[in-house]
Amino acid sequence: MKVAIIGAGNMGGAIARGMAKGNIVPAGNITVADPSQEKLDKLQAEHASLHVTTGNREAADKADMI
Numbered sequence: 102m103k104v105a106i107i108g109a110g111n112m113g114g115a116i117a118r119g120m121a122k123g124n125i126v127p128a129g130n131i132t133v134a135d136p137s138q139e140k141l142d143k144l145q146a147e148h149a150s151l152h153v154t155t156g157n158r159e160a161a162d163k164a165d166m167i
Contacts, residue, residue: 102126105164107157109135109144121148134160 104126106113113133121128132152135141141153154160161167 102165103130103132103163105160105167106131106133107135107160107167109133109137109140109153114140114144117144117151118147121151132160132163 104120106117106120109117113135117131117133120126120131128148128150129152132154133141133144134154134157136155138155141155145151145153152160
């Protein structure tokens, strides 16, 4: 299953971090979208296999769940 998270702020970032640490969805199947490249870079520094993008549509098009 591929998951898209729209927003890398407090809530979106927490969801992405929690999911990346878990066993249900591999971090490589998670895409996080946010207009702030700085927030995306911070997330990716913590979990290198997360996919990040500044485009919501790009993230949503590749996801099974948003």
